[in-house]
Amino acid sequence: MEVEKIERTINFSEICRLCMGKEPDMIPLFIDEDNLLERIINFIPMLKLYAEDGLPAQVCPQCVQRVHECYNFKLQCETVDATLRQLINSRQEQVLMQYLISRACICMC
Ligand SMILES: [Zn+2]
Numbered sequence: 001m002e003v004e005k006i007e008r009t010i011n012f013s014e015i016c017r018l019c020m021g022k023e024p025d026m027i028p029l030f031i032d033e034d035n036l037l038e039r040i041i042n043f044i045p046m047l048k049l050y051a052e053d054g055l056p057a058q059v060c061p062q063c064v065q066r067v068h069e070c071y072n073f074k075l076q077c078e079t080v081d082a083t084l085r086q087l088i089n090s091r092q093e094q095v096l097m098q099y100l101i102s103r104a105c106i107c108m109c
Pocket of ligand 1: 016018020021062063064
């Protein structure tokens with residue numbers, strides 16, 4: 001289907017900005033609710049989301065749920081990464097301490 005025909009058959013005020021789906025309970029994208037817009041921009045920075053850009057200004061409930069799940073997964077990955085790095089640093093410190101202690105023993109002999 002040609003782009004012009006698609007534009008004529010699809011009402012941008014009724015479809016989801018993220019999946020083009022049409023649901024009865026759409027959530028406004030540019031009203032600050034649950035940090036939805038901020039999370040989308042944070043997670044998918046390549047999307048240029050501006051109010052009044054002529055594109056759909058609402059998101060379906062399924063996509064809202066996916067955004068929050070993805071955002072929480074990203075946070076989880078970042079937290080786990082920070083924890084693992086702290087663990088490896090503390091292990092390296094322990095190994096260094098054991099090495100220094102073993103050298104101290106040698107010096108005392
Ligand atoms: Zn959607």
